[in-house]
Amino acid sequence: MNRNHPIAKFYLILYNLFQFAGWGMVLYGLFTAAKSGDLNHKKLYENIRLPLLFFQTLQLIEVVHAAIKLVPSSPFLTFLQIISRIVVCWAILEPVPETRSSVGLLLILGAWGLAETTRYLYYALNIINLVPYILTWCRYSFFLVLYPAGVSGELLLMYAALGPIKQRELLFFKLPNPLNISFYTDYAVMAFMASYIPFFPKLYFYMVSQRGKSLAKTTSTKKTK
Amino acid sequence: MELEIVKSGSNETVIATLFDVSPSSKIRDIKKLIHKQKKSLYPDRQALRIEPKGKSLDDDVQLKSISANLKNSKKLFLKDLGPQIGWKTVFFWEYFGPLICYMVSYTRPEILYGKGAATKPMHQVVHYAAVCWSFHYIKRILETLFVHRFSHGTMPLFNLFKNCSYYWGFAFYIGYYVNHPLYTPPYFGSLQINIGLLGFILSELGNFSIHIALRNLRPPGTRERKIPVPTGNPFTTLFNFVSCPNYTYEAYSWIFFTILTQCLPAGLFTAAGLFQMTLWALGKHRNYKKEFSNYPRGRKAIIPFLL
Ligand SMILES: NC(=O)c1ccc[n+]([C@@H]2O[C@H](COP(=O)([O-])OP(=O)(O)OC[C@H]3O[C@@H](n4cnc5c(N)ncnc54)[C@H](OP(=O)(O)O)[C@@H]3O)[C@@H](O)[C@H]2O)c1
Numbered sequence: 001m002n003r004n005h006p007i008a009k010f011y012l013i014l015y016n017l018f019q020f021a022g023w024g025m026v027l028y029g030l031f032t033a034a035k036s037g038d039l040n041h042k043k044l045y046e047n048i049r050l051p052l053l054f055f056q057t058l059q060l061i062e063v064v065h066a067a068i069k070l071v072p073s074s075p076f077l078t079f080l081q082i083i084s085r086i087v088v089c090w091a092i093l094e095p096v097p098e099t100r101s102s103v104g105l106l107l108i109l110g111a112w113g114l115a116e117t118t119r120y121l122y123y124a125l126n127i128i129n130l131v132p133y134i135l136t137w138c139r140y141s142f143f144l145v146l147y148p149a150g151v152s153g154e155l156l157l158m159y160a161a162l163g164p165i166k167q168r169e170l171l172f173f174k175l176p177n178p179l180n181i182s183f184y185t186d187y188a189v190m191a192f193m194a195s196y197i198p199f200f201p202k203l204y205f206y207m208v209s210q211r212g213k214s215l216a217k218t219t220s221t222k223k224t225k
Numbered sequence: 226m227e228l229e230i231v232k233s234g235s236n237e238t239v240i241a242t243l244f245d246v247s248p249s250s251k252i253r254d255i256k257k258l259i260h261k262q263k264k265s266l267y268p269d270r271q272a273l274r275i276e277p278k279g280k281s282l283d284d285d286v287q288l289k290s291i292s293a294n295l296k297n298s299k300k301l302f303l304k305d306l307g308p309q310i311g312w313k314t315v316f317f318w319e320y321f322g323p324l325i326c327y328m329v330s331y332t333r334p335e336i337l338y339g340k341g342a343a344t345k346p347m348h349q350v351v352h353y354a355a356v357c358w359s360f361h362y363i364k365r366i367l368e369t370l371f372v373h374r375f376s377h378g379t380m381p382l383f384n385l386f387k388n389c390s391y392y393w394g395f396a397f398y399i400g401y402y403v404n405h406p407l408y409t410p411p412y413f414g415s416l417q418i419n420i421g422l423l424g425f426i427l428s429e430l431g432n433f434s435i436h437i438a439l440r441n442l443r444p445p446g447t448r449e450r451k452i453p454v455p456t457g458n459p460f461t462t463l464f465n466f467v468s469c470p471n472y473t474y475e476a477y478s479w480i481f482f483t484i485l486t487q488c489l490p491a492g493l494f495t496a497a498g499l500f501q502m503t504l505w506a507l508g509k510h511r512n513y514k515k516e517f518s519n520y521p522r523g524r525k526a527i528i529p530f531l532l
Pocket residue numbers: 373374375376377432439440442443449450451452453469471472475497498499501502
């Protein structure tokens with residue numbers, strides 16, 4: 001797929017603006033709740049539930065974008081970055097309502113919302129080469145705080161889910177059964193949490209190195225102009 | 226002649242400069258000379274190449290046979306393969322481990338299954354599975370010792386950790402369920418058990434036959450490579466269809482083990498092994514076609530007619 005084709009560009013601009021709007025809705029929900037001084041999580045979650053689930057799940061299409069070379073990223077890395085959030089949405093927040101009163105929810109909404117709005121706006125404007133330097137800077141700096149905040153939120157939510165999962169034996173698959181295998185969702189969640197230990201530093205420092213490159217590039221092009 | 230040894234990688238640094246190298250010296254000798262200058266880089270740890278990302282030169286290659294390719298810059302690129310470990314150590318830990326892990330669960334220890342598990346009845350198929358499992362890994366150890374004629378004496382140390390966690394982990398995972406007091410025996414009873422057992426035995430025989438055929442391709446003490454062809458042994462007919470029939474038979478073994486035990490973790494092990502072996506087989510198949518212009522057409526890599 002030629003990503004410089006006008007139709008490809010048009011589609012990508014549209015997609016990125018759509019995502020920008022979606023995450024804007026999530027942020028807006030968080031801000032109105034914060035402003036009213038009522039961070040009653042249950043209500044908050046109900047308000048942002050649809051845009052959160054929809055736009056987070058929609059991100060899976062970015063794996064396709066990468067696979068057909070519409071964008072230059074690796075499909076596998078893209079998938080890795082998205083999958084943990086999909087798990088948090090569909091395997092934690094949705095089936096275990098108790099988690100919605102965890103402060104983790106506020107963390108992920110704030111971190112994901114801010115990170116994604118800057119990122120998608122950056123992408124959209126980048127296609128038409130209209131990115132102001134301040135946006136590039138935001139895109140490559142916010143994550144220094146937002147990424148750890150988001151990951152902490154995800155971990156807090158998963159931790160909060162462990163008790164209820166065990167108590168309700170949610171999706172447990174026990175012996176004896178004709179497949180001779182068993183599955184304990186709480187252990188699976190713990191294993192998933194443990195997988196953050198190797199992946200988090202790797203992705204984080206990868207992004208730090210990207211930051212250096214991108215910011216250096218934009219300042220040098222500014223100078224030569 | 227003078228030779229510059231450059232580390233391949235993003236920043237090309239000169240590791241050693243060799244003076245007065247005779248054009249008749251072999252790559253093996255050059256590796257020894259490098260080792261003299263750089264103590265940490267013993268010969269097995271080095272791979273020498275003409276291009277930074279090119280093919281590694283064989284130890285028996287003579288310098289003069291490649292000097293035309295070296296052009297004016299008398300440079301060879303060295304890739305550090307990392308700390309090496311002898312294959313005897315590797316195979317021991319790699320294959321002995323699964324034996325132990327599986328056998329531990331076979332004794333139904335209290336810490337795994339609770340009190341009194343050892344005295345609960347055990348279905349006949351569980352004993353069969355333990356025999357099959359042990360046989361497979363003992364066979365592998367013996368083959369490594371007495372059958373295979375490997376071309377490399379060592380392998381990277383990191384592989385040991387990677388392979389051990391793979392084999393030990395799966396051995397424990399499968400053993401845990403097959404030997405579990407709550408194990409459910411095969412749905413189709415003795416028919417399924419007999420198919421599983423017979424298939425497993427035949428596949429192991431096939432795998433062994435291929436290993437013997439591969440051994441006989443290579444005269445002792447050499448690193449020669451030839452196009453493998455069927456021998457008198459009927460199991461080796463599979464060479465007419467795929468380049469790596471030993472992997473094909475290995476996969477069959479685990480498919481039948483899965484049928485025998487009706488245990489999903491064994492199925493997962495089968496799938497993971499097949500995936501890994503397919504990747505290797507595709508690579509070996511490509512190499513065969515590159516190495517031998519007369520390589521038989523129509524052969525696939527691992528799955529007859531398909532892949
Ligand atoms: N379950 C699993 O996941 C799994 C995975 C891998 C292996 N295995 C088992 O372990 C066995 C050995 O594995 P492997 O990867 O070492 O097998 P392999 O690469 O096919 O080699 C077997 C032996 O034959 C030699 N050989 C191969 N092709 C040759 C040729 N054209 N001419 C002369 N000699 C040749 C090899 O020498 P070189 O040293 O020169 O290659 C090696 O000594 C397999 O057959 C399989 O049963 C199981």
